Amino acid sequence: MMDFLKKSMYVGLGLAAMTKERVEAFAKEVASQTRMSEEEGRKLADFLGDEATKAEAKLKEKVARLVDRATERLATRQQVADLEKRIAELEARLPKP
Secondary structure, X not given: OHHHHXXXXXXXXXXXXXXXXXXHHHHHHHHHHOOOOHHHHHHHHHHHHHHHHHHHHHHHHXXXXXXXXXXXXXXXXXXXXXXXXXXXXHHHHOOOO
């Protein structure tokens, strides 16, 4: 389950990175079509890049919260090992048929 959650997180982050690249391409296209100066185009690209970075950070935070919430009810390996040991001890106490 942890692998699935990690893979889901990485897919989301990959999408955020892809969006940033698309945003930069969009900024270049807008700059060329609206005949912005090179400086204005650079400012637009920087602004949109910053917004994409903020969106990525928010996504990371949201995914981390979701993973924490999903895994808080899962038993740790140590807890499972302790329970297995306890079951074995209790089974040893049962009368043999």
